[in-house]
Every structure is written in C-alpha cells, then in structure tokens.
Amino acid sequence: METVNIIKIKYNINYIQNYYKKLITNNMEDSLNISGKKFKSRLMTGTGKHRSVKDLLESVKFSETEIITVAIRRLDLDNPNEKTILDHLDWEKYQILPNTAGSKTSEEAIFTAQLAREVTGSNWIKIEVIPDPEYLLPDPIGTVQAAKELIRDGFVCLPYIGADPVLAKILEDLGCATVMPLGSPIGSGKGVITREEIQIIIEKSSIPVVVDAGLGVPSDASSVMEMGADAVLVNTAIAEAKNPGLMGKAFKEGVNAGRNAYLAGRIPIKSSASASSPTKGTINS
Numbered sequence: 001m002e003t004v005n006i007i008k009i010k011y012n013i014n015y016i017q018n019y020y021k022k023l024i025t026n027n028m029e030d031s032l033n034i035s036g037k038k039f040k041s042r043l044m045t046g047t048g049k050h051r052s053v054k055d056l057l058e059s060v061k062f063s064e065t066e067i068i069t070v071a072i073r074r075l076d077l078d079n080p081n082e083k084t085i086l087d088h089l090d091w092e093k094y095q096i097l098p099n100t101a102g103s104k105t106s107e108e109a110i111f112t113a114q115l116a117r118e119v120t121g122s123n124w125i126k127i128e129v130i131p132d133p134e135y136l137l138p139d140p141i142g143t144v145q146a147a148k149e150l151i152r153d154g155f156v157c158l159p160y161i162g163a164d165p166v167l168a169k170i171l172e173d174l175g176c177a178t179v180m181p182l183g184s185p186i187g188s189g190k191g192v193i194t195r196e197e198i199q200i201i202i203e204k205s206s207i208p209v210v211v212d213a214g215l216g217v218p219s220d221a222s223s224v225m226e227m228g229a230d231a232v233l234v235n236t237a238i239a240e241a242k243n244p245g246l247m248g249k250a251f252k253e254g255v256n257a258g259r260n261a262y263l264a265g266r267i268p269i270k271s272s273a274s275a276s277s278p279t280k281g282t283i284n285s
Contacts (some may be wrong), residue, residue, distance in 0.1 A: 033209065043221070097125075100113055
C-alpha cells in the first residue's frame with residue numbers, strides 16, 4: 001500500500017512539473033508580433049515628461065519595455081553637440097518608435113516621419129495628427145491621409161486614433177501594422193472610458209490593437225489586456241509618478257497579469273449567485 005502511495009505521489013509531482021513546464025513554454029512563445037518582428041513585452045513606453053534622464057532610464061529598465069516612442073519634432077536636432085533622448089537609449093536593445101507628435105496636419109506628419117527615418121534609420125512610425133491643442137484628440141481624416149502616403153513610402157505605420165471601430169478597420173485595410181485607440185485623452189489619467197468601442201475594435205481587428213493614452217494606473221492596463229488588447233502604451237502615468245521606476249515595474253506586472261487572465265479565460269458573468277462549495281453529498285443537520 002505504501003509503495004502504491006509513493007508511486008501516486010511521484011506521478012502527481014511529475015504531472016505538476018510537466019504542467020508548469022508547458023505553461024512556462026507557452027508564455028515564452030506568447031510574443032507580440034508587429035510587422036514580422038516579435039517582442040516579449042507587451043508594454044510600450046514613452047519618453048516625454050520625465051523629470052530627468054535618470055528617471056527615464058529607471059522607468060525603462062524596470063518596466064522591461066522593448067518598444068520606446070520618441071517625439072522627433074521635440075528633439076533639438078540643430079545642435080550636434082547637444083545630447084538628446086536618443087543618445088541615452090540603447091538602440092540595439094530597444095525598438096525606437098519615432099512619433100509625429102506636434103503635427104497638426106497630415107502634411108506635417110508625413111514630413112516628420114521622413115525626418116524621423118533620416119535621424120533613426122528606421123521605417124517604423126507612430127502616426128499622430130492632432131490639430132486640437134486642448135483635448136489632443138486625433139484627426140481621423142488627417143490620420144488616414146498620412147497613413148496612405150507613408151505606407152506607399154515604405155513605412156511601418158502605427159496610427160494613434162480615437163476609439164472608432166470603423167476607422168480602425170479602414171486603417172487596417174490600408175496596411176497599417178497596428179491600430180492604437182485611446183483609452184481617454186492624452187495625459188488625463190482618466191483610465192479607459194472607451195471600453196465598449198475598444199472591445200469592438202479588438203473583436204474586428206486582425207492586426208495588433210495597442211491601447212494608448214489616458215491610462216492612469218496599472219489596473220487600467222490590466223483591464224484592457226484582460227479584454228484581449230495586444231499591448232498598451234504608457235507615458236504620463238509612469239513619467240509623472242513619484243517613483244517612475246517603481247511605476248514602470250507596476251505597469252509591467254499589470255500588463256502581464258491582464259494578459260495571463262485573458263489567456264486563462266475568465267468565468268462567465270452570471271445574474272445569480274453560484275455556490276463554490278459542493279451542494280451534494282453534504283452532512284445533513
């Protein structure tokens with residue numbers, strides 16, 4: 001009897017070890033794929049608003065991000081002796097994603113993208129066409145116009161958009177590598193107020209959906225990852241935190257938790273309660 005129990009214990013241990021080995025392997029293979037390039041991290045970060053280069057580098061390190069976006073128009077490129085953010089980042093380690101922030105028209109965005117390609121040598125571009133300085137909402141028509149021209153010119157386009165499922169599909173059909181719908185206005189920290197629209201975009205898209213803008217805390221990032229978003233981009237919530245490095249780490253963990261929950265599959269929502277303990281074979285009073 002004792003031998004049988006030992007065999008059972010060994011079997012259970014082997015089963016558990018194999019289960020977790022398979023789980024780890026599956027998680028390792030669960031990569032973010034953008035335009036044929038694979039990334040382990042599903043957290044993109046920005047470089048603006050950090051109080052110092054030290055804060056920026058710590059947030060990058062602890063977030064374990066692999067894609068970092070940089071506003072090309074806001075770099076001082078006239079003085080070759082002056083270091084910019086680009087000089088502090090390891091281009092071999094990170095995918096630098098230039099953006100067209102500061103562009104009010106499609107023409108300005110196209111010019112900025114071409115400048116970015118000259119500066120970075122990369123054809124990746126995050127398209128931002130934002131004519132309104134107060135609410136910083138993206139121009140859908142200008143975004144489509146810029147995407148058309150830039151795709152023709154060989155760019156890998158990641159457009160920042162309002163949470164509009166119709167617009168998202170148009171941009172996908174044009175050949176964009178991702179769509180990046182906003183959760184709420186840039187820098188507002190309001191979280192995800194466009195949840196239903198983002199859910200539709202996720203359901204209808206066959207390219208990665210990256211939720212960008214307005215995320216204030218890691219639970220915001222986790223919630224959209226639970227919905228099935230492929231990644232998030234966070235800047236202000238990390239840069240303006242009291243401890244950017246620690247907040248970067250917190251967002252990393254929030255993104256990972258949300259992704260794992262999505263892969264695991266949540267329980268259905270019910271209108272009534274359901275007992276978690278057995279209802280049959282219980283002791284009668």
